[in-house]
Amino acid sequence: MSLLLILTILLPLAASLLIMVGADPRRAALGAAVANLAASLVLFFGYDRVTGGWQFLSEWKILPKLGINMTLGADGLTLVMILLATVVTLSALWVAPKVEKNEGLYYVCLLFISAGVIGAFASIDVLFLYSFHELALIPTFILIGVWGSGDRQAAAWKATIYLGLGSFVLLIGLIALYLSIPAGMRTLDLRQLDQMAATGAFHPSAWIYLILLVGFGSLVSLFPFHSWAPPAYACAPAPAAMLHAGVLKKFGLYGLIRIALPLFPEAMNDLNGLLLLAVIGNILYIGYVTVSQKRLDWTIGYSSVMHMGYIFMGLAALNMIGVSGAALLMFAHGLSVAAAFALCGEIRRRTGTLDYSELGGLAKATPVLGLLFGFAAMASVGLPGFANFAGEVLVFFGAAAYGPLMIVPVIVGVWGVVISAIYMLRAYRNIFWGPIAQRWEGLTDISCSAKWAVILLLVPLMVAGFYPQFILKMVGTALPR
Amino acid sequence: MNTLSLEIAVVALGIVLLLVEAYSDRSNKNYLSYLGAAGLFGVLVLSFFPMHAPAAGTPASAFITQDILSVFFVRFTLIATIVTLLMIPGYRPVLERYLPAERAGGGIGEFSILPLFVCAGLMWMVSSVNFIMIFVSLELATITLYILATYLRQNTASLEAGTKFLILGALSTGFIVYGISWIFGTTGTTNLLALPAAISTLPASAITPLLFGIAMVLVALSFKISAFPFQFWVPDVYQGAPTPVTSYLSVASKAAGFVVLIRLLAALGTVPVISHKLQVVITLLAALTLIFGNFAAIPQTNMKRLLGYSSIAHAGYLLMGVASLGSRLAIPAIGFYLAGYLAMTMLSFVVLTVVSEATGGDEISRFNGLGRRSPLLAGAMLLAAASLAGIPFTAGFIGKLLIFEVAFNQGHYGLVMLGCVTVAAGFYYYFKVIRAMYWQQPAEEGPIPVSFTVKLLIAFLGAGILAFGIYPAPILATLR
Numbered sequence: 001m002s003l004l005l006i007l008t009i010l011l012p013l014a015a016s017l018l019i020m021v022g023a024d025p026r027r028a029a030l031g032a033a034v035a036n037l038a039a040s041l042v043l044f045f046g047y048d049r050v051t052g053g054w055q056f057l058s059e060w061k062i063l064p065k066l067g068i069n070m071t072l073g074a075d076g077l078t079l080v081m082i083l084l085a086t087v088v089t090l091s092a093l094w095v096a097p098k099v100e101k102n103e104g105l106y107y108v109c110l111l112f113i114s115a116g117v118i119g120a121f122a123s124i125d126v127l128f129l130y131s132f133h134e135l136a137l138i139p140t141f142i143l144i145g146v147w148g149s150g151d152r153q154a155a156a157w158k159a160t161i162y163l164g165l166g167s168f169v170l171l172i173g174l175i176a177l178y179l180s181i182p183a184g185m186r187t188l189d190l191r192q193l194d195q196m197a198a199t200g201a202f203h204p205s206a207w208i209y210l211i212l213l214v215g216f217g218s219l220v221s222l223f224p225f226h227s228w229a230p231p232a233y234a235c236a237p238a239p240a241a242m243l244h245a246g247v248l249k250k251f252g253l254y255g256l257i258r259i260a261l262p263l264f265p266e267a268m269n270d271l272n273g274l275l276l277l278a279v280i281g282n283i284l285y286i287g288y289v290t291v292s293q294k295r296l297d298w299t300i301g302y303s304s305v306m307h308m309g310y311i312f313m314g315l316a317a318l319n320m321i322g323v324s325g326a327a328l329l330m331f332a333h334g335l336s337v338a339a340a341f342a343l344c345g346e347i348r349r350r351t352g353t354l355d356y357s358e359l360g361g362l363a364k365a366t367p368v369l370g371l372l373f374g375f376a377a378m379a380s381v382g383l384p385g386f387a388n389f390a391g392e393v394l395v396f397f398g399a400a401a402y403g404p405l406m407i408v409p410v411i412v413g414v415w416g417v418v419i420s421a422i423y424m425l426r427a428y429r430n431i432f433w434g435p436i437a438q439r440w441e442g443l444t445d446i447s448c449s450a451k452w453a454v455i456l457l458l459v460p461l462m463v464a465g466f467y468p469q470f471i472l473k474m475v476g477t478a479l480p481r
Numbered sequence: 482m483n484t485l486s487l488e489i490a491v492v493a494l495g496i497v498l499l500l501v502e503a504y505s506d507r508s509n510k511n512y513l514s515y516l517g518a519a520g521l522f523g524v525l526v527l528s529f530f531p532m533h534a535p536a537a538g539t540p541a542s543a544f545i546t547q548d549i550l551s552v553f554f555v556r557f558t559l560i561a562t563i564v565t566l567l568m569i570p571g572y573r574p575v576l577e578r579y580l581p582a583e584r585a586g587g588g589i590g591e592f593s594i595l596p597l598f599v600c601a602g603l604m605w606m607v608s609s610v611n612f613i614m615i616f617v618s619l620e621l622a623t624i625t626l627y628i629l630a631t632y633l634r635q636n637t638a639s640l641e642a643g644t645k646f647l648i649l650g651a652l653s654t655g656f657i658v659y660g661i662s663w664i665f666g667t668t669g670t671t672n673l674l675a676l677p678a679a680i681s682t683l684p685a686s687a688i689t690p691l692l693f694g695i696a697m698v699l700v701a702l703s704f705k706i707s708a709f710p711f712q713f714w715v716p717d718v719y720q721g722a723p724t725p726v727t728s729y730l731s732v733a734s735k736a737a738g739f740v741v742l743i744r745l746l747a748a749l750g751t752v753p754v755i756s757h758k759l760q761v762v763i764t765l766l767a768a769l770t771l772i773f774g775n776f777a778a779i780p781q782t783n784m785k786r787l788l789g790y791s792s793i794a795h796a797g798y799l800l801m802g803v804a805s806l807g808s809r810l811a812i813p814a815i816g817f818y819l820a821g822y823l824a825m826t827m828l829s830f831v832v833l834t835v836v837s838e839a840t841g842g843d844e845i846s847r848f849n850g851l852g853r854r855s856p857l858l859a860g861a862m863l864l865a866a867a868s869l870a871g872i873p874f875t876a877g878f879i880g881k882l883l884i885f886e887v888a889f890n891q892g893h894y895g896l897v898m899l900g901c902v903t904v905a906a907g908f909y910y911y912f913k914v915i916r917a918m919y920w921q922q923p924a925e926e927g928p929i930p931v932s933f934t935v936k937l938l939i940a941f942l943g944a945g946i947l948a949f950g951i952y953p954a955p956i957l958a959t960l961r
Contacts, residue, residue, distance in 0.1 A: 020856070020860075061954065062951075062952060062953065062954060063953060063954055063957065064954065065954075065957075101853075102852065102853060105852065105919070127882075130873065131873030131874060131878070132873070134872055134873040134874075134878075135872075135873070135874065137872060138863065138867055138872065138912075138915065141912060141915065141916075142915065142919045142920075145916060145919065145920040146919055146920055153916075153920070157909070157912075160908060160912055161905055161908055161909055164870075164904070164905050164908035165901065165902075165904075165905035165908075168871075168900075168901045168904045168905065169901055171882070171885070172885065172889070172897055172898075172901055175882070175885055175886050175889050175897075176889065178886070179886070179889055179890055
């Protein structure tokens, strides 16, 4: 089984290698993605929840004298994230349109992002958690720059510089964390770090938490480090936006759950006010910015930044309910935003524009596309029946249990749901309802493959919405009681 | 075998090849590069046999040492020279274009042989523990490099580069001799190992002249490693010199400069009065070099100039390591960084040689659409740029990680923060090359042919970047 976990990282890389030596890009990529989804399902259901803890372990010594090893393994939270990654990868590759130029490179870039993010989730050693995430940097740059739309070059530069700087800040934080461990015991292995923190063997300073928060925060577009995200997502080709906003961005949150929660409980508690200010910025400020957007791609881009606020709020609750809710919301948001970007790409391919003022009544020409978009919009708003709702409710409950500091953020959060409803319903109405312009009457409906790719995203969203325990039980194995 | 025998073998190889060149009628001089590379490979193999340092008390022991640093960098120099020699056949069309030839291939052969003498000089330099020996080996290397830099006699850029290099190199030679004489005048020794003991007996009034001498030597070494503010020759010389020479200059010659700097600082580090002052100077040098190299690289449009500024930038990161010599891990970190730097810089120069020959220029815009014209070359350049920028799973990342770790460990928080900003700047200018290769349209279509030697070099250097980046333990083990 531990071999299967390694395979989930290697399969996308192997497929990219095949593409480089001349295999059919789409077939090789889809083959790897299907196999990967199957593997992640086997791992998901093969995980022994009764025993809990890290399973499917494997380890290679990299710098044994420095205590740095490449250790792979998974617990419930990891497997939820890997499931998310494989589902979104398959869907993203599936909706990818026919690529005119350099098709091989396109799929290689997508596969590298996928491999990197799965590797990051499966790493127990923090250095490799970081390293795998960075695998996505260059592919994203190429994907947005070559196949993007709009002002793609500026967006690609901005995202690359921002993410590059953010991840080096993160690296400094990790080095600081490493050096704060007494010499002789130094390690970056999460299991040992947790143990040391639990036994009180080391007390990293609150400064390190702040550096990590800024580093991880800029990768997750935490307010005020968010400005790279909306243009990058608006300009990126749909599959890249799906993978990036859906999965890759969750890496920063995953890192905070893995590192900050167990190692810095006191610092997190002391500095919670600061994080909550950023959360309010994310929900309220970005929320209103989203309402003012005039194009669908920017609306979804900003909304994905806004929704990060809820996940951060769950983390800031510092209790089991809040963090479980945050994890569920990570899963749910990943799927719903991927669906939204997939459909956004489908609309763009048909109409060539996403401007609300030019669109309208599209549901008459493309009923299935309209229906699916309706589902994605409802999920994004957090309607009951979708996992987003369950996640948000848990986050609010967890946050409310934290104490008086949370009163304002929770009120803002609930108001934020209204804001989401405003902009998502408005987008839905402006694009799909009302009188249809004559030039849109001949549009073809969503293709069969794209339809199923989106349904692939919506099914787990509803399964987890009606039966959140499906995810929560797994997540629970990873969280301290 | 004595350690000196390796250098002697290299010099002998050079002399033999000069004779072969003189007596052979073959107009295709590529065989000289291959012979030289094969010979150096033999020396490289020899270097793995047990060697003994000159016995204590013998005259040689006052000049030459054998330690981890020298063993590592002797091999480093040999590998850098082999790679350079193998780059030369691909560069031959340029040589033929700019050299007046009475007969076919005339005057080209020496271009493949002279690097051997530079190599011998640098090998001596990394093992020397005496100012006299450092000076002599430095001159052997530098004077040969003057010839190589100005080799394209009918190309004004090359002539300009050679002249600038000669004048500024001579100036730095002046500095080092002057500094050595002050140090010798105050302490009475030129031996680095004997220096701490000699200083400890000095009266307080002698410290100032001694510091002056050390400062002069530091100035000369800063020229060598292209640290700010002694970096101004770098962009022009790098741009004008023949590409293989540029790559050799930026890798081997710079590494040797760092070894001497490390030896000097390690010797003086035991003397508190001086080491505190030096610490400040080196930290300042590191900060200024980081800022200048990285920010001046941003607007560059010429690939060779860009790599020149990038080499200044990397000198900044290396100086961060030098400033942290107090850490046990500092020397392995610097050595590792340089090993990775060899692979990534030389790989970019290998690709640059082919691309500029195929497109007729060194500008970054010549790389436009390379991803379509030659996926292999573009992939190699992508790997090199990723490593230079410091993306994980490449040698450049582990190098930066180790350097940042030792700097942090030694409390250079300011440098570390600055390093973060300059790394972001680095992302910008290295990604400019990636942008050209993948985003832009090629000026002309058609694949670019890649010779077998170049493929071999790409495979070797690319494998080095990835192997060091994924499994750095073996190379670090040789450095402690």
